[in-house]
Amino acid sequence: MKSNTNIENIIALSEELRWQIGDDFHDNLAESIYADASKIVEDAVTKDNQKSKFRLDAKIDKIVTSRIWGFPIMLFVLGVVLWLTIIGANYPSSLLATLLLDNIQPLLKTFGNNIGFPWWLNGFLFDGIYLSVAWVIAVMLPPMAIFFPLFTLLEDFGYLPRVAFNMDSLFKKSGAHGKQALTMSMGFGCNAAGVVATRIIDSPRERLIAIITNNFSLCNGRWPTQILLATIFIGAVVPKSYSSFASLSAVIGIAVLGIFFMFFFSWALSKTVLKGEVSTFNLELPPYRPPVFWKTIYTSLIDRTIIVLWRAIVFAAPAGALIWLISNIYIGNESIASWTVHFLDGFGFLLGLNGVILLAYIVAIPANEIVIPTILMLTVMVTGIHGGVGDGVLFELDSVTATADILKAGNWTLLTAVNVMLFSLLHNPCSTTIYTIYKETNSIKWTVVASVLPVIAGFVITFLVTQIWRILIY
Amino acid sequence: MMENKTKSACDTCAHFNADGLKKLGVKIDNFDFVVALAGNPNTGKSTVFNALTGLRQHTGNWPGKTVNRAEGAFEYNKQKFKLVDLPGTYSLLSTSEDEEVARNFILFGKPSVTVIVVDASRLERNLNLVLQILEITNNAVLCLNLMDEAKRNNITIDTRILSKDLGIPVVPTSARFQKGIPELIQTISELANGKIKCNPHKIKNIPKNIEKSVQELSQKIEKEFPTISNSRWIAFRLLEGDTQIIEALRTGKMATNEI
Numbered sequence: 001m002k003s004n005t006n007i008e009n010i011i012a013l014s015e016e017l018r019w020q021i022g023d024d025f026h027d028n029l030a031e032s033i034y035a036d037a038s039k040i041v042e043d044a045v046t047k048d049n050q051k052s053k054f055r056l057d058a059k060i061d062k063i064v065t066s067r068i069w070g071f072p073i074m075l076f077v078l079g080v081v082l083w084l085t086i087i088g089a090n091y092p093s094s095l096l097a098t099l100l101l102d103n104i105q106p107l108l109k110t111f112g113n114n115i116g117f118p119w120w121l122n123g124f125l126f127d128g129i130y131l132s133v134a135w136v137i138a139v140m141l142p143p144m145a146i147f148f149p150l151f152t153l154l155e156d157f158g159y160l161p162r163v164a165f166n167m168d169s170l171f172k173k174s175g176a177h178g179k180q181a182l183t184m185s186m187g188f189g190c191n192a193a194g195v196v197a198t199r200i201i202d203s204p205r206e207r208l209i210a211i212i213t214n215n216f217s218l219c220n221g222r223w224p225t226q227i228l229l230a231t232i233f234i235g236a237v238v239p240k241s242y243s244s245f246a247s248l249s250a251v252i253g254i255a256v257l258g259i260f261f262m263f264f265f266s267w268a269l270s271k272t273v274l275k276g277e278v279s280t281f282n283l284e285l286p287p288y289r290p291p292v293f294w295k296t297i298y299t300s301l302i303d304r305t306i307i308v309l310w311r312a313i314v315f316a317a318p319a320g321a322l323i324w325l326i327s328n329i330y331i332g333n334e335s336i337a338s339w340t341v342h343f344l345d346g347f348g349f350l351l352g353l354n355g356v357i358l359l360a361y362i363v364a365i366p367a368n369e370i371v372i373p374t375i376l377m378l379t380v381m382v383t384g385i386h387g388g389v390g391d392g393v394l395f396e397l398d399s400v401t402a403t404a405d406i407l408k409a410g411n412w413t414l415l416t417a418v419n420v421m422l423f424s425l426l427h428n429p430c431s432t433t434i435y436t437i438y439k440e441t442n443s444i445k446w447t448v449v450a451s452v453l454p455v456i457a458g459f460v461i462t463f464l465v466t467q468i469w470r471i472l473i474y
Numbered sequence: 475m476m477e478n479k480t481k482s483a484c485d486t487c488a489h490f491n492a493d494g495l496k497k498l499g500v501k502i503d504n505f506d507f508v509v510a511l512a513g514n515p516n517t518g519k520s521t522v523f524n525a526l527t528g529l530r531q532h533t534g535n536w537p538g539k540t541v542n543r544a545e546g547a548f549e550y551n552k553q554k555f556k557l558v559d560l561p562g563t564y565s566l567l568s569t570s571e572d573e574e575v576a577r578n579f580i581l582f583g584k585p586s587v588t589v590i591v592v593d594a595s596r597l598e599r600n601l602n603l604v605l606q607i608l609e610i611t612n613n614a615v616l617c618l619n620l621m622d623e624a625k626r627n628n629i630t631i632d633t634r635i636l637s638k639d640l641g642i643p644v645v646p647t648s649a650r651f652q653k654g655i656p657e658l659i660q661t662i663s664e665l666a667n668g669k670i671k672c673n674p675h676k677i678k679n680i681p682k683n684i685e686k687s688v689q690e691l692s693q694k695i696e697k698e699f700p701t702i703s704n705s706r707w708i709a710f711r712l713l714e715g716d717t718q719i720i721e722a723l724r725t726g727k728m729a730t731n732e733i
């Protein structure tokens with residue numbers, strides 16, 4: 001142990017000296033460092049400024065961060081990414097559906113029969129678990145395999161900080177931190193990842209705002225729902241030549257609406273429970289870097305697509321089992337599922353939804369990806385359309401048209417579709433995100449706020465839309 | 475007999491011994507040396523980290539991507555190196571959380587070697603952090619990354635002069651294309667084993683009255699803690715009134731270098 005008096009003497013001396021040299025010590029030291037740095041660079045570095053690429057970077061930045069072009073370019077980029085996803089995913093999706101649902105599933109059932117499985121085991125395994133997993137793969141894999149790599153390419157190119165730059169003043173006005181633009185962008189990939197990314201925000205107040213509102217970024221588990229419903233219902237109300245444009249606009253509209261809600265709730269939170277000053281920060285616009293194309297595709301497939309898909313499968317399997325069970329266990333004359341659906345129907349009607357949709361959102365809390373498959377399974381069961389398989393069994397679907405037929409048989413209208421799109425944007429985060437929020441905030445209170453706030457917003461918005469719609473149309 | 479001799483000579487020779495390299499990913503146990511990876515945000519630290527450890531941490535072109543302290547390992551010539559990827563910072567002077575994590579690790583984590591990753595095309599701005607790190611630690615190597623971008627911007631860097639001015643080895647790399655990584659590994663290994671001695675640059679151009687105070691203070695510190703090598707830097711921090719450093723002196727943490 002060192003003698004404490006000596007140490008205290010040193011500290012006392014430092015205080016005395018600090019007083020002597022005055023308070024510009026910090027600036028003096030910083031200046032010395034800069035002087036040294038510039039001397040060293042002068043010695044070692046030669047630069048041909050005429051041909052510098054910085055000029056090109058600056059030129060690009062002048063356009064993509066300009067007041068006039070900044071926002072249109074952002075929407076355009078988002079539009080291109082979505083368009084490629086919608087167009088590109090269609091074909092592999094139906095191919096996978098044909099393979100997994102039309103060909104392999106009957107084989108598995110025959111196999112089960114042949115080795116003497118009882119009907120319930122055969123149904124539980126192949127109509128419940130297998131079908132929901134196969135459905136998730138067919139519906140989710142193609143759009144993810146296209147969307148994630150495209151997003152990663154944009155990220156590697158260096159576009160995200162420009163988004164943050166463009167939106168900085170909006171965030172400031174809503175009382176949030178400008179870096180929230182980055183965490184919001186990450187949320188478009190996955191909300192759990194977006195919540196973790198909020199660690200780049202130092203101020204606890206602004207970080208909480210970023211965490212609570214991250215769920216308003218439409219995550220990858222929800223894009224396919226939006227795209228599917230927009231294609232079936234929105235695309236159908238306009239002439240055929242405009243249909244893909246109309247559905248694309250609808251999806252972008254929902255994403256932009258999400259951003260609007262994110263700003264609104266950031267503003268509301270910072271004016272009420274999370275009051276405080278907006279902190280300033282430096283944001284460096286990194287140089288544009290041409291992404292290493294194949295490597296990026298590979299890592300984003302491994303890091304993101306496969307991990308997210310795996311998570312969806314892990315949650316889809318028990319959900320499939322649960323759906324099969326509640327559809328096949330009867331209380332009196334009614335299965336548990338149909339009893340619950342009828343119970344929820346009244347409330348669902350108020351919101352322009354129905355019992356099936358609400359039950360699906362309860363079953364799908366673990367993963368947004370399985371909402372549509374669950375809705376289809378439950379609709380088939382309630383409406384009694386049979387593909388020759390039985391209650392609570394996923395229908396054999398290999399195209400968008402078949403999905404449309406089922407939903408229309410379930411009495412879906414344009415209003416239902418619009419409301420499901422809205423509710424898909426505005427409902428509780430998935431269980432992974434909820435758990436991540438808890439880990440990051442260490443607070444049950446804020447976790448509950450972050451989980452419940454969007455659901456309430458969803459109830460209010462769908463209720464309002466439905467009532468106004470019904471008054472105007474009927 | 476001959477064969478054995480040749481092989482052992484190769485193992486120790488100054489050129490890179492590719493056979494001696496094993497990327498261990500996250501298998502970090504019984505390591506011989508700790509290596510810290512520091513640098514400004516967005517200079518490709520995570521890419522260098524991946525290239526050294528064989529891990530595939532996602533990298534992205536936006537500052538602040540690495541929020542956690544990532545750890546990995548590699549083995550070279552039968553010695554195991556644990557690699558710690560620190561959050562990117564512009565400075566170690568002020569007190570954001572990132573800067574504190576990075577500074578505390580270099581200060582108290584006592585890495586055998588600190589690899590400072592810089593953007594070759596923005597060297598001057600990056601040197602601010604480099605010079606601060608060189609005040610804290612003696613064993614460092616400058617990883618002059620993104621050489622491909624510097625080349626595209628028509629920037630040429632004389633690495634020998636740079637190395638002489640900074641007093642530490644300088645290794646040019648393009649980690650995204652795996653260029654220069656063998657040389658970096660070789661240099662890390664030589665530094666860790668004491669085969670290269672650094673004589674790092676200390677901040678000059680300090681106003682006289684400050685320099686005098688710093689000297690007076692650092693002499694006192696050296697007398698009290700003879701094992702400390704960065705007394706000058708501690709003097710800087712004391713003059714700034716850094717409560718963490720004062721606390722570390724009081725508890726003896728500064729002398730033992732334990733976290």
